[in-house]
Amino acid sequence: MDSAADSPLLTSKHVPDNAHFTGDVHDIPPIRGFKDFLVQFGVESKKLWYLSGPLIFTSVCQYSLGAITQTFAGHVGTLDLAAFSIENSVIAGFSLGIMVGMGSALETLCGQAYGAGQLDMLGIYMQRSWIILFVTALLMMFLYIFATPMLLLIGQTEAISHAAGKMALWMIPQLFAYAANYPIAKFLQAQSKIMVMSCISGAALVLHTFFSWLFMLKLGWGLWGGAVVLNFSWWFMVVAQMAYILSGTCGQAWSGFSWAAFSNLWSFVKLSFASAIMLCLETWYFMALILFAGYLENAEISVDALSICTNILGWAVMMAIGFNAAVSVRVSNELGAAHPRSAKFSVLVVVVFSIIVGILLAILLVIFRHQYPAMFADNLEVQQAVYALTPLLALCLIINNIQPALSGVAIGAGWQAAIAYINIACYYIFGVPLGLILGFVVNWGVEGIWVGMLTGTVVQTVILIWICVRTNWEKEASMAGERIRTWSGQKGGE
Structure with missing residues (x-):
């Protein structure tokens, strides 16, 4: 790789004419003192919160759809809560990890293409991602169909397995909503068109809360009513966002459906697969926490208590996911526009917040x-178990607010493949075995499982911080320019 100074990607001819792509035509000047730092921190903070504020609201609203259904399930019965928790955390969580992971490739490409001013490629990228994700959803559907025997095979109780398996069949429409939604979300995020996402998600949450109460509790439909409302809420968001795109508000970024979406599909699959591995390893980590709790004595109480804690943690992590998406947009846009110092500084600001x-x-x-x-359960034994886990949950809220933001940096820079290896080592070679030893061998129960797995997250977070500090951002800007030329079909020397 040529040095940053010699790279043609850092010359003025490659800076987009449209200054609104990243907020500045030029990179930020070198920071030479505390006053300069405060000025640039204020400027970057405004850009970050302009993106992260609505994205946090959107993430919280979308996560709350399942969380509210789970909350109402806790007032239906302990078996209903355990069944929905297993379906939502294990079956849907497994699928969601794959869908979000596959979609994060689009986040890298769309963000960097937008920063470079190649708006016409955004719609093509989104359509390629749709093709890949819908095929993936067809394959993932078998997990939903055979959920009961799979849960029995891995040792879940018969009552929970049958109830969760029935719930999984009802939630198949949600799987395809995931496939449609995440490419749309990344397409809109790259252009900073986030207010419309917030409005649609907010409307979906209001409708979802009312109809969940009506169908699950008032009419007594239980989990079946929850499944109907949850499926409808996800498809409501998909249809509303797509209507916004088709209305012509995205300009050059959406020029209609194109056969070009079918070109270079295999390369797109490989990049999507690397992205999926990175994010799936993170999503499945917490899915495994619920799963291991099902092997403890008094499994229903353990699963219920831990699912309530992970429910709260999930709401909090949605704020971090807002930072994740915002810093991904900032880093990818700035690298695409050949602004390495701006990209680096945005990382510092997002970690502080x-x-x-x-x-x-x-x-x-x-x-x-x-x-x-x-608020989450009527059973006093479950409430006491949740209270006992509160100190661990508080610690998790801090650590798991930093880690997703750093993952957003990795997505914006296109480091998914490298981070996947780090996740394997920290989570599954170190964290999971330590959690199982503390939980089952040392007999610490749920607390031991959680402490071990939380330790894996701490190690992974420290490594991500070290990587960000050691990164040559000028080189990353050069690589982003090469990536843009490759994926837009241009030759290296053009």
């Missing part, structure tokens, strides 16, 4: 530690 938000959330949890368990 992630730490602050995580600490504030942990403080709130501790303050209301006596009240919140009753």
